[in-house]
Amino acid sequence: MVLFIEQLVNGLTVGAVYSLVALGYTMVYGVMRMINFAHGDFFMIGSYLGFTLISSAFLGRTIPLWVALTIMVLFSMGGVGAIGIIVERAAYRPLRKTSRLTAVVSAIGVSIFLQNAVMLIWGPRYRAYPSWSVPDVTWQVGGIYINLMQVLILSISIGLMVALYFFVQRTTVGAAIRATAIDHDTARLMGIDVDQIIRLIFLIGPALGAAAGVLLGLYYRQIHFTVGWTYGLKAFTAAIMGGIGNIPGAMAGGLLLGILEMLGAGYISSAWKDVFVFFILILLLIFRPTGLLGERIAEKV
């Protein structure tokens, strides 16, 4: 039972990160009906930007943890959000009127470009977040261990998700995003600048991915310019699981996937955890491509 609950907590921790990344896939798909295969690389760049900041002299050990963390997350969200907007303008917008396959190929090109750019800037070796980034504080709650990093990851990612949910569901611009996801032309007739909405999506999605990148970098500490593909595919699986295009679905899908992965790792073998995830992806694509929440409930965004 202790193992179960511990793996549940571990699963929620990584799952919350998957959710953040999955939101980027699902929002871009919702508005543009396109899978942005470069999205995992936004996540990866986010973790590199966070790494650079925390290993620089600027964010030394003297600054309180919460200040350092806030600066890191905001810095990498801003940086990657800007890259997202540039990528959309340069690689996707010129192809918007062509076939969807063209955009997918362009996305793969962007992915290769970003990975190589990161390799050239930061080098091909593994880099590691400094061990003092987050103090190793652990609490024992009812027989299970929870550490500070897990609490931080869960609270930051859930905070970001709640903020996004309110933005999309409760504001007029959020309604404009949902309307654009339903019907571009009618959205334009409302006076909505669809290009601007798409830019906004390419700011929010990559920014959330970047926050996830920082959090996972702090959690596992090792980062590499190729991690975008693995985590990207995992988050893509989470997005499919929740029904692609569905924002609450992506959140739930990420958490569920994280839990399944960690339970598999705990009870069967941790060496196989990636296999479980991609086995789930294959099963979903074959038997339930509309996601577990199904088409009917899935609100398109």
Add this chain to the structure above:
Amino acid sequence: MGLLELHNVEIAYGNIQVVKGINLSIKDGEIVTLLGANGAGKTTTLQAISGLLKLKSGTITFNNEEIQTMPAHKIVEFGICHVPEGRRVFGTLTVEENLNLGAYKYRNNLKHVKAGRERVYCLFPRLGERRTQLAGTLSGGEQQMLAIGRGLMSDPKVLLLDEPSLGLAPILVREIFQTVLEINKQGVTVLLVEQNARIALRLAERAYVLETGRVVLSGSSLELRQDPRVQRAYLGIKGA
């Protein structure tokens, strides 16, 4: 000079020319209808006015200003609102959210938006009763009311209405058209596209008849109702 003028407007989808040089002139405060069979180019013309389609050639002026190169969302801000064919309400959004989006250009003026909503609920009390319901759960007639109400939220000077009677029971059609008349009395110029020529000619002061992308007839509704060609083709009067 009319409020809304189309000069030699040509529109093509790829190589297929759909509108072959039409001229329309709509004066401030009028109701004008565009009649014609399927494929005559009526909807295409409306889409060009609202900026969804680009012209191949020609000009569209509104208030003496050329608007044919403006993007659709700017044209709405200018005061032309297009209520599209098939209602196209946002089904997974509530009635109220749909109306709020109609007033997107006023999104930073919540008071104005609220006043607009109240006006629409006055015009269509049934929408007020269903304000928190998802638009997709409304009946066809209610969706049409919502589509028109949503259009009015931008305070348009010109309302482009595309087939508001489509798929509605006759009693509802009458209700909708009654409201259009009321909207017009409040100073909104209306350009109406209709298949139902009988009711359109009763509502509008003037009409243009389109056939395969050309204006073949135009005049006051009264004249056109007497015209044997119109009677035969659009009013279903035999032997006229």
